[in-house]
Amino acid sequence: MQTYASKAQRDRLIGFLLPVLARTGRSERRKWGAFWVQGLLMEGGRKTAAGIASRNGGDAQALQQFVNQSPWDWAPVRAVLAENCVARMSTRCAWVIDDTGFPKKGDKSVGVARQYSGTLGKVGNCQIGVSLNYATDEGCIPLDFELYLPEGWAQDGQRRKDAGVPGWVQFKEKWRLSIGMIEAALGLKVPRGIVVADAGYGNVGDFRSELRRLQLSYVVGVSPETGVYLTEQSMPEAEQGSTGRPRTRHHNLPKPLSLPEVAAKLEAENWKRVVWRQGTKGELRSRFAAVRAQPSHGHNQKHVNDVMGWLLIEWPEAEPEPTKYWISNLGINAEIRDLVYWAKIRWWVEQNYQQLKQEVGLTHFEGRTWTGWHHHVTLCMMAFDFLVMESLRVKKNFWVDAAESETGNAGDAELDAWLLPYLQAKAP
Numbered sequence: 001m002q003t004y005a006s007k008a009q010r011d012r013l014i015g016f017l018l019p020v021l022a023r024t025g026r027s028e029r030r031k032w033g034a035f036w037v038q039g040l041l042m043e044g045g046r047k048t049a050a051g052i053a054s055r056n057g058g059d060a061q062a063l064q065q066f067v068n069q070s071p072w073d074w075a076p077v078r079a080v081l082a083e084n085c086v087a088r089m090s091t092r093c094a095w096v097i098d099d100t101g102f103p104k105k106g107d108k109s110v111g112v113a114r115q116y117s118g119t120l121g122k123v124g125n126c127q128i129g130v131s132l133n134y135a136t137d138e139g140c141i142p143l144d145f146e147l148y149l150p151e152g153w154a155q156d157g158q159r160r161k162d163a164g165v166p167g168w169v170q171f172k173e174k175w176r177l178s179i180g181m182i183e184a185a186l187g188l189k190v191p192r193g194i195v196v197a198d199a200g201y202g203n204v205g206d207f208r209s210e211l212r213r214l215q216l217s218y219v220v221g222v223s224p225e226t227g228v229y230l231t232e233q234s235m236p237e238a239e240q241g242s243t244g245r246p247r248t249r250h251h252n253l254p255k256p257l258s259l260p261e262v263a264a265k266l267e268a269e270n271w272k273r274v275v276w277r278q279g280t281k282g283e284l285r286s287r288f289a290a291v292r293a294q295p296s297h298g299h300n301q302k303h304v305n306d307v308m309g310w311l312l313i314e315w316p317e318a319e320p321e322p323t324k325y326w327i328s329n330l331g332i333n334a335e336i337r338d339l340v341y342w343a344k345i346r347w348w349v350e351q352n353y354q355q356l357k358q359e360v361g362l363t364h365f366e367g368r369t370w371t372g373w374h375h376h377v378t379l380c381m382m383a384f385d386f387l388v389m390e391s392l393r394v395k396k397n398f399w400v401d402a403a404e405s406e407t408g409n410a411g412d413a414e415l416d417a418w419l420l421p422y423l424q425a426k427a428p
Contacts, residue, residue, distance in 0.1 A: 009390065013038075016386050020081050024072040032066035033379065040360040040383035047361025067365075067379070068372035075184075077378055082134070082143045083189045085385050088392065090136040094342055095185065095193035095216075097178040097201055098349045099148065102127040102363045109368045110163035113150045119353070129377065130174050132181040133349050134193065139392055140348035141385050142356075143190065144181040145377045147370070148174055164369040174200070175207040182214065192216065194330075194342045199223050202327060205297030205306060212307065212329065219312070219328040219342040226325065227256030227296035228311055233304045253304065256296035259325045263313050266291070271315070272336055276344045284344075289313045290336045295327055312339045352384070360384050 017037060021030040039052030049067060053060035086093075101117025103126045111127045120126065128148040134141050153159055154171035172180070178201060186192070195218040201207050202220030211218050233253055257265075266289050275285040293311035298304050309329040315322040326343045328334070356362040360383040365376040 012390070013041075013386060016084075016389065017382065019084060020077060020382060023076045023080050024070075029066060029070055029072055032063055033382075036063060036067065036379050037383050037386075040380060041386070047364040048366050051364075064367075067375045068367045068369055070375070071371075072375070074374050074378040078144055078381065079188055081378075081382060081385060082141075082185070085141050085389060086134055086143075086190050088389060089134065089141075090138060091191040092136060093191055093193040094135045094196045094345045095143075095182065096133040096135050096140070096346055096349045097130070097182075097195065097197040098133065098346065098353075099128050099130045099174055099200070100353045102129060102365075108162070110165060110370045110373055111147050111149050111153055113152060115150060127373070128174070130177045130181070131349070132178065132185060133352065134190065135196075135345050135348045138395060139388050140352055141388050142352065142381050143185055145374075145381070146177045146181060147373055148172075148177060162368075164371055166370065169370070173204075175204045179207070179210045179214075182211075182216070186214065194219060196342055196346055197221065198346065199325075205295065208295075208297075208306065208327070208329075217328070217330050219326050219330065219339060221343075222259070222295075222325050222327050224259045224322070224325060226259055226327070227299065228259065228262060228293040229254070229256055229296055229304070230262065230291065230293055232294055232308045233296075233299075253296075253299050256299055259311070259313065260321060262291065262293065262311065263289070263315060263322045266313075274337055274340045276337075276340050286314050286316050288336060288340055289315070290334075290339050292332070293327075310334060310339055312336075312343055314343075355387075356380060356384050359387070 017034055021033045024030055024033055035056070035058055036049075036052060039056055039058075040047050042052075042055065045051045045055055049063035050060050052058060053063055099118070101119035101124070103117075103120065103124060104112045105125065106112070107125075109127060112125060114123055114125055115128060116123050117126045117128065130146045130148055131142050132144045134143050149165065149169060149171060151171045153165075154169070159165075178197070182195070195211055195216050197207075197218075197220045199221035202218075202222045203226065208218065208220065270289040270291065271287050272289070273285060274288050275283045277284050290310050290312050292308060294304065294308045295306040296304060297306045307329060309327060312326040312328060313322050314324040324343075326339070328339055328342075330339065330342075353362075360380050362377065362380045365373060367373065367376065
């Protein structure tokens with residue numbers, strides 16, 4: 001992605017920011033919000049309040065106050081941002097759940113702890129952000145972000161007070177945070193997507209159960225140790241006794257199969273070579289099999305509380321054993337190409353995390369508070385989403401273009417006055 005410099009791009013940025021920053025409230029907040037986003041879009045240096053101010057002639061103290069202390073609510077800002085961007089994207093979409101690490105020094109920044117980070121590939125001192133993302137063929141944007149608050153933090157009153165953690169915030173596992181974001185997204189004007197997540201989420205039977213409760217389809221990774229049945233096992237049945245509450249009648253269940261055991265039992269004709277997208281170095285393809293299976297979650301308590309669905313297995317021909325597994329509740333008529341397509345669409349989010357961190361400074365925030373972290377992440381989402389919208393405009397035959405209202409609103413003059421002199425000087 002590239003930063004913007006032309007007058008046309010500047011005008012599109014104005015149209016992009018106007019409805020979003022309007023949700024921050026006062027004019028002063030809109031001013032510093034525009035200034036901060038533009039600072040994130042600039043090349044070079046750390047994207048902190050001090051760095052942005054020193055490079056672009058701003059007031060560092062005012063920027064610090066806007067991000068760390070100003071009471072604007074980020075939820076309605078993100079809602080408008082999501083709805084406006086998604087309106088320019090395909091409705092055939094995935095809702096991708098993932099998390100990423102924010103490496104930190106010390107122990108004062110909100111939520112920081114020694115914990116595993118996929119970003120680091122090991123246990124390290126970091127914050128963890130959980131995100132919900134909207135992914136399509138042509139692009140991907142974050143819809144929401146939540147900071148994971150470790151249990152030790154959640155139970156430490158003094159640390160909570162120092163970091164400004166609201167009283168209503170309690171410890172929640174990452175998968176529960178993701179369900180909260182999904183429930184919020186269901187209330188927006190955002191097309192429902194196929195929920196996609198890695199095994200860190202897919203392994204949790206309750207996570208899958210919550211998705212079914214919300215009537216959402218999913219394709220989620222699971223670990224090889226996951227147990228399944230290849231024939232459907234009945235759910236526990238209610239049995240009414242003579243008095244009291246209904247009892248549950250359990251069934252004697254056979255031992256479930258592990259996923260490698262299932263893979264080993266499949267015949268050659270079960271395996272298909274599937275191409276899922278065109279990469280920079282050619283087609284991305286591998287060998288897959290899809291069979292009907294029922295996860296055995298709950299069988300230790302002599303009942304199964306999951307549903308019959310699909311087990312998708314990837315076993316590249318050059319590998320001695322399967323490399324990945326997914327569970328899905330897509331309908332019985334789902335084709336293997338569809339299962340593979342949704343399973344593999346997570347690549348967008350991994351790429352986005354890299355660009356968010358390297359290009360718009362997602363991990364550059366130096367504040368320590370709960371409010372500051374969520375404000376900074378929201379502003380990074382604005383900057384990143386603008387770049388995504390710009391990239392979509394230049395794709396061959398892409399139908400989105402800026403409407404005249406995006407560059408000619410009555411409020412544009414006010415926002416235009418907040419543009420950095422540096423950018424105005426670059427504009428032709």
